[in-house]
């Protein structure tokens with residue numbers, strides 16, 4: 001890109017038109033692919049100028065060769081609670097026992113957060129129960145020494161040898177999501193380090209409790225694991241959606257991703273729509289119950305010598321129940337030929 005062209009785009013940016021800025025970021029992302037947006041890696045690279053944008057966390061770096069890049073300034077977002085609260089560098093779950101009771105909506109990528117599939121292709125072992133034991137992630141075949149990429153921009157929380165995981169890297173992302181990369185033969189990052197999607201955080205391996213080289217990949221929210229297949233279609237390597245609604249039942253130990261017929265609808269349904277659907281379901285259930293009760297109703301025609309208690313006995317019910325069903329009193333006189341509801 002020429003300096004002139006870059007300047008023209010920068011002038012456009014100065015108009016604080018965020019939509020235009022986002023469009024430009026999108027087209028840049030396509031041009032640069034995985035490295036569309038860098039964060040800390042930019043430090044130390046010779047550049048001509050830095051320009052502010054409408055977003056204080058985002059700068060445009062203009063290089064000596066006339067090219068430019070959007071960069072996120074970690075020092076601006078570093079103060080966010082997400083990087084300090086429930087944060088430690090040794091445990092898989094620093095949140096304690098948090099139960100997710102309501103749907104959580106997460107943006108996976110905005111125009112300045114990028115994504116990189118850790119491994120495209122089939123997965124050999126699924127999320128859920130395996131030999132009676134909970135498998136909290138999925139296993140992706142991964143030859144030893146193959147680069148393992150960060151799935152999203154974020155910060156390294158754990159880089160250590162952790163029990164069955166062997167060499168484990170845990171990344172936290174700005175939306176609160178955490179991604180786990182286990183059984184690595186080598187770890188390339190240190191806790192506290194900022195990473196961009198697509199950065200090589202380590203190499204594939206078979207350390208820890210592992211029967212052969214593979215990557216154990218987990219996604220967690222507030223310490224609760226859910227099937228990564230809700231986020232990523234590992235066949236194509238693509239994110240299923242730019243936004244995900246994590247329903248509370250996704251966090252049940254055995255709940256695998258299921259391809260809903262109206263997947264898109266399900267994901268983008270609002271809480272209000274969800275509430276209306278629940279009401280509709282409840283209404284239909286009540287109707288069905290009422291219809292079943294109507295179908296089960298039985299009537300009896302009073303004959304000579306009958307009393308309320310003899311009829312109740314005959315139909316295995318009580319006088320009170322007969323009175324309730326027929327809106328009469330226990331002291332009421334019943335007439336021969338009168339129809340009484342008995343069930």
Ligand SMILES: [Zn+2]
Pocket residue numbers: 125135137138139215216217
């Ligand atoms: Zn595994």
